[in-house]
Amino acid sequence: MNMSVAIGGLMMLAVLVAVFGTYWANQAQERLFRQSVRGVFARPSKPKQSFFDTLHRQMVWFAREIGHPEWADLAYRISFAMPVLATTVLVLIGLWWAFPIAFMAFFLPYFYLSRLYKRSRLLLKQQLRQARLLIALLTEAGAPIERSIVAAESVTGYPLKPYLRDVCIAIGAAEGMENVSLRVQTVVEAFTSMAERLKLPEATQFAQLLSQATRYHTPLVDMMLTSLDIEERIRDAEAERLHNAAISKIGLITTLGLGIPVFGYMFFAVFSYMLQLMNHIGF
Incomplete structure (x- = not known):
């Protein structure tokens, strides 16, 4: 019993040291990043945020990008209740040595929101790819670029729909302009602003293609298909690199998995x- 409590306490201390040590290491790395070649350059001082404030800010960011801002405060409150719940369950079943798992339960809501955010970003890339193709095809068919974007917004779902809706609002505000070039420029600027908010290279690239197509009167479909072909090649090269890295890691794990028992047996x-x-x- 005493040994179990001691082991649990040591493991709990190890988890706390790992968590706060990682946080302090990140803070130190950020301070070092701000150093220039000639020394530390002056920057406007910002109020230092605690570990919990940083965690809550990340949760707010994830929840807003997911589309449920109200989840941030709820997940932050649940984070403090999870260790208590996990500790109660472990005490009831008698697993004293598993106390660190109870403290690690504090991060479960954060990891859940992070997972939803990553899935939302993947879905956002897929929807953006489909919207780009639709806009390019409608423009090639003779539709104005404004109507093409409005049509893409009408058939696009969440999470891309709110971003395209803002572009459509800018299009509606520019409908009263008599100069066609000014209207098109307004559309391009709205789409560029959307790309900056999305923080996706695909969105930024399409905004640049849209600007070039409207400025130089080049076929948007040809530029779009060329861009997609380049993206496919880059994606294939990245997938091949990850595949080779995974194979090398699996080989290393296999070698260690076979070698450690054999050499351990020989040693003993x-x-x-x-x-x-x-x-x-x-002797």
Whole structure:
């Protein structure tokens, strides 16, 4: 019983040291990043935020990008209740040594929101790809670029729909302009602003293609298909690199998995033989 409590306490201390050590290391790395070649350059001082403030800010960012801003405060409150719940369950079943798991439960809501955010970003890339193709095809068919974007917004779902809706609002505000070039420029600026908010290279690239197509009157479909072909090649090269890295890691794990038991057995066998030999000699 006492040994279980001691082991649980040591593991809990190790988890706390790992968590706060990582946080302090990140803060130190950020301070080092701000150093220039000639020394530390002056920047406007910002109020230092605690670990919990940083965690809450990340949760707010994830929840807003997911589309449920109200989840941030709820997940932040649940984070403090999760260790208590996990500790109660572990005490009831008698697993004293598993106390660190209870403290790690504090981060479960954060990891859940982070996972939803990553899935939302993947869906956002897929929807953006489809919207770009639709806009390019409608523009090539003779539709104005404004109507093409409005049509893409009408058939696009969440999470891309709110961003395209803002572009459509800018299009509606520019409908009263008599100069066609000014209207098109307004559309391009709205789409560029959307790309900056999305923080996706695909959105920024399409905004640049849209600007070039409207400025130089080049076919948007040809530029779009060329861009997609380049993206496919880059994606294939990245997938091949990840595949090769995974194969090398699997090979290393296999070698260690086979080598450690064999060499461990040989070590203990030789050690046991030496003990027997020393006992036989009289040591």
